[in-house]
């Protein structure tokens with residue numbers, strides 16, 4: 001049974017922030033959870049999937065975040081409590097629904113988790129989604145710890161039902177992926193079937209209805225502001241003539257900084273958890289009591305700008321600072337030492353920052369990087385190799401719009417198979433633009449899950465407008481990068497997964513693609529021949545590379561392949577495998593001067609390299625020895 | 628003021644703050660080790676914060692995590708502020724020198740995992756002996772031994788994390804009794820790995836008791 005379903009009220013457990021959110025939702029009696037997997041929110045879906053197999057919780061990995069939000073909205077309209085989780089950029093995809101759902105409102109409580117990623121640990125940007133709360137006019141809670149994440153999730157459902165609008169729970173990676181003690185409450189039962197009551201003049205957003213709905217949304221915001229004024233999530237500690245206003249995990253750094261600098265008697269700390277709408281009276285009163293304020297928040301000056309506006313309203317002229325030279329940056333995640341230093345500087349107290357040791361200097365030589373790499377035996381590398389060699393043989397340069405998944409790692413040498421990337425699904429549409437503008441040979445790469453997420457409309461567009469490029473769909477049967485979640489085209493799935501299989505081949509054909517190749521990338525001769533054909537044809541062409549994610553297939557079967565490969569002859573000057581392929585099982589003995597070898601522990605036994613290099617033979621067939 | 632009515636922890640957090648930094652390569656079990664430490668600390672009545680790296684970094688990249696005990700709320704460790712470093716791999720242990728201060732205890736695996744740029748001859752893996760010699764000169768104490776070999780010996784090559792936990796528990800630098808760590812390992816380990824995990828833990832503890840593995844300033 002999932003750990004999140006056990007334990008009695010009052011018990012303390014060590015939960016990941018994401019697990020705490022799930023526990024909070026279960027204690028609120030959530031009936032449906034929807035998501036599209038994305039780091040740092042992924043574990044919310046993973047845990048809920050597990051729970052949905054063990055209880056009557058409804059859960060789905062939706063095809064994208066907009067779909068996830070709309071499925072949740074429909075259920076909420078029937079009275080169910082629903083939670084919809086996504087990474088920050090996912091909310092861009094769902095934004096169309098979000099903006100007007102704020103008008104439509106909800107019936108059952110609805111919590112939308114937006115997991116932001118300062119420092120871009122695994123994202124394409126570090127946008128600050130607090131502005132979405134402002135843009136949509138929705139209440140927002142911002143937890144700093146797993147304990148708060150649980151408490152706020154629980155509170156958010158009630159708040160949503162009280163105000164009849166969705167509530168945004170805005171986290172950051174450091175909250176999602178921190179484990180901390182969480183105090184359990186009682187699990188709530190789920191309500192059973194809901195019912196849809198017709199009310200088109202409130203629920204169908206045509207202009208006349210929406211005009212009234214906007215009035216209701218503004219009224220809900222006023223009500224939300226009043227609730228923020230007295231929220232337990234906005235707390236003041238310490239005393240003194242100076243102030244700090246903070247939110248999120250940055251608040252923990254600020255609190256530690258005040259303790260460590262001995263400033264708790266000099267600086268009042270206002271830690272905000274209910275951050276939209278801002279509690280103008282609470283903040284105005286706070287500002288009126290201090291002579292200068294430092295705003296400690298990661299990313300954009302969201303609170304800082306709000307505070308300055310409130311000070312202006314109240315006719316206060318104190319100093320309010322946050323972002324700027326010598327203070328905080330709008331870039332990247334903060335950390336305790338950095339916040340301590342800025343706090344010390346701003347309030348003019350001494351801080352004994354340790355002089356950091358620089359490993360490279362102490363060793364007097366650079367330390368090698370350790371870039372992430374596609375696994376040994378990864379099907380993406382095999383497909384990339386075929387495209388690379390096919391282009392080489394044909395003597396043409398390829399331009400590679402790429403997409404989001406494990407295969408984005410194809411950016412790194414020696415593969416170097418990524419030239420342009422914006423967001424989910426952009427490979428297909430940007431390929432159209434590039435080929436239109438240049439006439440160059442464009443080969444776009446997209447994964448199976450990403451294809452279902454947002455590749456479909458772009459491919460229909462390419463068919464309709466007769467664009468000229470090759471789209472390679474890297475179908476590894478799962479959503480590998482985020483932890484192997486299923487999607488409509490899955491071939492590898494967790495045991496008991498109930499989803500209906502929607503084969504990509506059928507979808508692509510149905511979209512009107514007439515030039516279609518399906519290959520197993522591990523059959524080199526065939527995939528190379530098909531790739532060459534596909535490259536030389538013109539118009540819109542799709543090549544589907546079908547082979548399961550090696551890592552997940554192995555994990556599901558619990559078995560390792562037993563075949564292993566080795567280099568049996570001296571390679572001389574040849575470095576083809578290192579220059580074009582780069583399997584992590586391959587290495588050079590004694591640095592760059594030595595003979596190529598295959599690490600038997602790392603080799604996955606995929607038997608791909610052996611098909612194009614005569615020097616590589618199976619272990620045991622050509623004997624142990626090498627020349 | 629607490630946000631929710633938290634029951635008071637069974638015991639108070641230690642007066643002394645303790646920041647533990649764990650670093651290794653994807654697949655080495657650093658996250659499990661930090662989680663087990665956190666669970667043991669929670670069982671002992673502390674308020675641990677454990678932060679983890681997930682996502683892209685796990686495809687053979689560097690995976691770091693932190694365990695923080697004491698009167699601290701921050702889940703992260705800044706440069707120069709780790710009291711204990713657990714290095715699961717020689718190079719990564721040395722790279723974590725930027726987290727260390729003059730009194731840091733570093734417990735490091737001397738076994739190496741060659742990064743890809745080194746494997747293909749584009750970069751050089753520094754001499755392990757030299758890295759540890761220079762590291763030892765900067766920190767409070769260095770406990771270094773081949774944890775990979777001990778894991779092999781225990782019958783579970785993947786148990787480097789258990790070996791290092793055993794060594795850490797045997798150093799007496801934790802406010803948590805070794806018994807608490809062991810009992811968390813017992814509840815968190817699958818039956819079939821339990822014997823080898825416990826043996827790995829013991830081998831690590833034995834390594835910590837061998838003065839030949841220590842370098843102190």
Ligand code: SF4
Pocket residue numbers: 373374375377378379380406407476480481549550551552686
């Ligand atoms: S997890 Fe799967 S898809 Fe991702 S790199 Fe590894 S084998 Fe390839």
Ligand code: SF4
Pocket residue numbers: 376377565583584585586598602603604605606607608609610
């Ligand atoms: S068979 Fe070749 S390509 Fe496949 S994992 Fe082993 S060394 Fe790498």
